[in-house]
Amino acid sequence: MPEQQGKGIGKALINKGLAQLKERGAEGVVLLGEPEYYGRFGFKAQPRLTLTGVPAEYFLALPIKDSIPAGEVSYHPAFFE
Numbered sequence: 001m002p003e004q005q006g007k008g009i010g011k012a013l014i015n016k017g018l019a020q021l022k023e024r025g026a027e028g029v030v031l032l033g034e035p036e037y038y039g040r041f042g043f044k045a046q047p048r049l050t051l052t053g054v055p056a057e058y059f060l061a062l063p064i065k066d067s068i069p070a071g072e073v074s075y076h077p078a079f080f081e
């Protein structure tokens with residue numbers, strides 16, 4: 001809701017989600033979103049990591065460990081259920 005925006009809720013949710021992914025040993029995170037916003041958290045477009053059908057500048061990745069993978073990303077089947 002617009003009246004709830006800009007209070008730090010988005011930042012808190014993202015930081016909590018990233019912390020949980022680190023605890024689980026995730027290698028990194030990808031998302032489709034506004035570069036200007038998610039860049040604050042270190043997300044950026046990686047030319048060698050792609051998602052077909054979306055503007056490349058909005059497909060962002062954040063490595064958690066050292067390596068940045070390369071390749072075509074696809075949605076988990078659960079997204080289509």
Ligand SMILES: CC(C)(COP(=O)(O)OP(=O)(O)OC[C@H]1O[C@@H](n2cnc3c(N)ncnc32)[C@H](O)[C@@H]1OP(=O)(O)O)[C@@H](O)C(=O)NCCC(=O)NCCS
Pocket residue numbers: 004005006007008009010011012032033034036037
């Ligand atoms: C984008 C969104 C998730 C951020 O959540 P939030 O709780 O408002 O975020 P926070 O309070 O942690 O951060 C607010 C800051 O983000 C900035 N921001 C919000 N949306 C932004 C955007 N689309 N692009 C760039 N910056 C943005 C605000 O200007 C504010 O900046 P400031 O800290 O310099 O004042 C939320 O505003 C929202 O749902 N917006 C409408 C839907 C939308 O745009 N979703 C994007 C999904 S990819």
